[in-house]
Amino acid sequence: MRPWALLALALPACAPTPDPSDGAPIETVLSEADRAAWPGVASDGKREVPAIDAFMNGVPVRIWFAGLATRLTADAFWFCREGDSACPLDGHQRVAWDRLVGLPMFSRIPGQDDYSPFWQTWVVRVPADYAPNEVTQLRQLDEAAAAGRVRVEGAVLDFGLDVNKRYVGPREALLHCLLVLAGTTLAHNGDLLLPDPSLPFAMHALEVPLHEGWNEGHRVQLFDFSVSDGALAPVGDDSRPSAPMAQIFINYRSCDAQPRPTICDLPYGGEGPWRPVSDRGLDADLDGDGTREVSNSIVAAWPCFNSGTLDDAPYSPLWQAVAMRIRPEVDSQVKLVDTFHKGLKSNVRSIRDARALLDEGVYQPFDALAIDETGLPPPRGDAVLWNGPAQVPSDFVPHPCK
Numbered sequence: 001m002r003p004w005a006l007l008a009l010a011l012p013a014c015a016p017t018p019d020p021s022d023g024a025p026i027e028t029v030l031s032e033a034d035r036a037a038w039p040g041v042a043s044d045g046k047r048e049v050p051a052i053d054a055f056m057n058g059v060p061v062r063i064w065f066a067g068l069a070t071r072l073t074a075d076a077f078w079f080c081r082e083g084d085s086a087c088p089l090d091g092h093q094r095v096a097w098d099r100l101v102g103l104p105m106f107s108r109i110p111g112q113d114d115y116s117p118f119w120q121t122w123v124v125r126v127p128a129d130y131a132p133n134e135v136t137q138l139r140q141l142d143e144a145a146a147a148g149r150v151r152v153e154g155a156v157l158d159f160g161l162d163v164n165k166r167y168v169g170p171r172e173a174l175l176h177c178l179l180v181l182a183g184t185t186l187a188h189n190g191d192l193l194l195p196d197p198s199l200p201f202a203m204h205a206l207e208v209p210l211h212e213g214w215n216e217g218h219r220v221q222l223f224d225f226s227v228s229d230g231a232l233a234p235v236g237d238d239s240r241p242s243a244p245m246a247q248i249f250i251n252y253r254s255c256d257a258q259p260r261p262t263i264c265d266l267p268y269g270g271e272g273p274w275r276p277v278s279d280r281g282l283d284a285d286l287d288g289d290g291t292r293e294v295s296n297s298i299v300a301a302w303p304c305f306n307s308g309t310l311d312d313a314p315y316s317p318l319w320q321a322v323a324m325r326i327r328p329e330v331d332s333q334v335k336l337v338d339t340f341h342k343g344l345k346s347n348v349r350s351i352r353d354a355r356a357l358l359d360e361g362v363y364q365p366f367d368a369l370a371i372d373e374t375g376l377p378p379p380r381g382d383a384v385l386w387n388g389p390a391q392v393p394s395d396f397v398p399h400p401c402k
């Protein structure tokens with residue numbers, strides 16, 4: 001049976017029950033409890049997806065934190081005219097919104113068990129007399145496909161070599177689109193990138209665009225990260241593709257160290273004596289800038305960045321969180337952003353720095369987190385995975401990397 005047909009038959013019992021006929025915004029059928037599962041932090045009547053400062057290869061960088069995630073993928077459908085090879089993806093593996101016929105359709109929404117912001121890409125080929133948005137529900141798609149009016153095909157791209165020169169080849173394409181409630185914003189979207197002492201001038205971050213789509217006849221809003229991610233090559237050979245992941249390394253101090261680290265005086269519900277060096281993890285403002293953004297975490301990959309080591313996976317906005325625990329007896333030798341301004345004096349600003357300190361015995365062996373830095377368990381499975389798309393310069397082009 002075609003995969004999308006399975007979807008139409010198997011809506012989870014816990015799902016909101018939208019009236020599929022009215023075309024109203026999804027917010028009209030969501031309860032307050034439903035809304036809590038959507039991305040972003042609500043305060044003062046606004047809802048914002050926060051940003052986190054980290055380091056990559058010696059320089060400060062910024063990612064968004066769109067919540068804990070899984071490697072699960074869900075189905076999204078992009079409507080294109082028969083014969084239009086420039087739809088739905090352009091030559092840079094970004095969504096070609098001006099070529100689409102009507103709005104794309106997403107099979108799931110946040111709060112449903114099998115929702116994922118990583119979408120397996122299905123192309124719906126439509127004839128010349130197809131009017132935009134004729135199909136807005138899975139059941140309608142199934143009927144139109146069965147009647148031969150539209151044709152659904154998987155989008156397969158030849159990903160060739162990745163940035164680390166490893167062969168990937170033809171794979172189904174994943175797109176990273178974050179469904180959000182109306183009015184949700186991305187912190188620092190289009191602002192200046194973090195101040196970087198190595199740059200001669202200030203650069204703006206690429207502004208990630210907001211678009212609309214359909215879920216079961218209701219309009220939904222979404223941020224399309226294909227402008228910075230490009231299409232992602234999935235991994236695994238299971239019945240459906242999994243999202244690729246990279247790694248983020250989070251510094252931890254021990255409260256058994258002497259002198260006792262000042263961050264140990266903050267309330268924290270996490271694991272044992274260990275404290276993450278992170279505003280978010282501690283729900284604190286370590287650097288006193290009025291935000292919960294700073295961290296001394298290290299990302300081991302970045303869009304179009306060749307790490308120079310085959311150990312490192314290429315960039316993915318899905319990060320596996322790994323702990324770097326400083327041995328308490330050498331704690332005082334390591335400077336991090338919990339004691340110095342904005343990390344510019346941190347001893348650990350790249351994965352290379354971190355591995356050197358590991359070799360010197362400053363760190364315990366790195367271990368993948370079983371609970372999030374805030375002390376919360378992951379939503380399913382045993383890995384803590386963050387949905388954390390990168391902020392990149394405004395002129396960034398994801399493919400081909402230059």
Ligand SMILES: [Ca+2]
Binds near residue numbers: 284287289291294
């Ligand atoms: Ca702060």
